[in-house]
Amino acid sequence: MNIKDIGPDPQSFDLEKATVGNTDYRTVAWSGKYLQLTLMSIPVGEDIGLEAHPETDQFLRLDAGRGRVQMGPAKDRLDFEQEVEDGWAIFVPAGTWHNVTNIGDEPMQLYAVYAPVHHAPGRVHATAADAEADEEAGGDEPPSWSVQPVRQPSDKHA
Template identity: 85%
Template sequence: MTIKDIGPEPQSFDLEQATLENTTYRTVAWSGKHLQLTLMSIPVGGDIGLEAHPGTDQFLRLDAGRGRVQMGSAKDHLDFDREVEDGWAIFVPAGTWHNVTNIGDEPLQLYAVYAPVHHAAGKVQATAEAAERDEESGDDEPPPWSVQPVRPPSDQHA
């Protein structure tokens, strides 16, 4: 299944199938004015990377694999620590440091909903390294039709 981000237009597709078939670190599947959906595949032993989004709430749902989610108020104070697996949801409040690590023996397949929109519409990043390069170069900015905070705070990475 190939998903094409059509921007803030009505869209419908089999989200579980798309998530399970996704092989990229991150693919932006739909970008609206106020929220965004990305599909993610984290390789065995890999992780999302410790980060905090000061102005963005996140919802993540696992459709395959096993993971460990860690969250907290500071990058050196991750007092929320849970093992998660297929069917589990993760809620990340804005400003919360978080990481999800694949602790299983297969890719961790998940999707993330960001509010407000966080990534460039239709952006496909094959690896975590590609995502980091895009962020550093400014090549992963939300689309102009999205509603952003007046002065969006910068993400923080460990």
């Protein structure tokens, strides 16, 4: 299934099929005015990367695989830990340090909903390294039509 981010226009597709079929680290599937949907595929033994979004709430749902989610108020104080699998949801409050590690024996397929919008529309990153390089180069910015906090602090990465 090939999803095209059409911006803030109405969209509908089989989310579970798209998530399970996604083989890229991160694919931006839909970008609205207030929230955004990304599809993620995390290889065995890898993770999404320890990070915190100061002004962004996040919802993640696993559609395949097994993971361990860790969250907390500081990167060295991840006092919440839970194993998750297909069908589980993860809620990340703004400003919370978080990471999800694939602890299974197959790719971990999940989707993430960000509010507010966090990534450039339609952006596809085959690997975590590609995503990091794009962010460092300033190429992964929210679209102009999205509503952003008045003061947008930078994300924090460990």
